[in-house]
Amino acid sequence: MADDIVGLxxxxxxxxxxxxxxxxxGIVAQAVAARAPxxxxxxxxxxxxxxxxxxxxxxxxxxxxxxxxxxxTLDDPMTPLFFTSxxxxxxxxxxxxxxxxxxxxxxxxxVSLGTYRAQLSALRRWGRQAPVEWAxxxxxxxIVHGDSDRLVPAANATELARLLPGATVTVYPDSGHGAVxxxxxxxxxxxxxxxxx
Numbered sequence: 494m495a496d497d498i499v500g501l502x503x504x505x506x507x508x509x510x511x512x513x514x515x516x517x518x519g520i521v522a523q524a525v526a527a528r529a530p531x532x533x534x535x536x537x538x539x540x541x542x543x544x545x546x547x548x549x550x551x552x553x554x555x556x557x558x559x560x561x562x563x564x565x566t567l568d569d570p571m572t573p574l575f576f577t578s579x580x581x582x583x584x585x586x587x588x589x590x591x592x593x594x595x596x597x598x599x600x601x602x603x604v605s606l607g608t609y610r611a612q613l614s615a616l617r618r619w620g621r622q623a624p625v626e627w628a629x630x631x632x633x634x635x636i637v638h639g640d641s642d643r644l645v646p647a648a649n650a651t652e653l654a655r656l657l658p659g660a661t662v663t664v665y666p667d668s669g670h671g672a673v674x675x676x677x678x679x680x681x682x683x684x685x686x687x688x689x690x
């Protein structure tokens with residue numbers, strides 16, 4: 494995926510771009526930075542972790558067990574996977590799921606089981622890799638994370654900040670893997686400000 498992204502950016506004639514990566518997208522963004530670090534000017538990583546980061550190799554187990562538990566209790570799996578079980582988290586989940594239903598045309602197709610399995614397998618491999626120093630050449634970075642992320646523990650924000658000295662780090666309170674969905678207004682304002690400078 495990273496090779497395809499690098500190829501696309503170069504085919505479009507760009508020398509440097511700003512990049513946003515959420516969760517798996519944040520891992521792909523890191524792989525882009527490893528292949529072509531001088532291609533990225535500003536990097537925004539949300540709820541992502543570095544190779545070998547704390548708890549990343551457990552994502553597959555956590556996603557499957559939490560998702561199954563949600564299905565058995567007739568809950569949308571995104572609720573326990575992306576949000577906390579507090580009143581604030583449950584309210585944020587309801588609002589997020591309602592926002593998802595607002596768009597009725599041009600929606601993405603559902604992810605196939607094969608694609609989901611491939612994603613979990615790639616995440617497991619990423620979590621078992623040795624850490625990689627990839628950030629030299631990358632311009633500025635903004636790292637955002639939920640303080641109670643079950644899939645990618647918040648300690649990964651600290652690990653990413655170590656790789657990206659000078660990065661701005663924001664950890665949203667009482668939020669999980671869907672921190673940017675829960676704090677969408679704050680996140681968009683912070684990201685726009687970060688990208689403006």
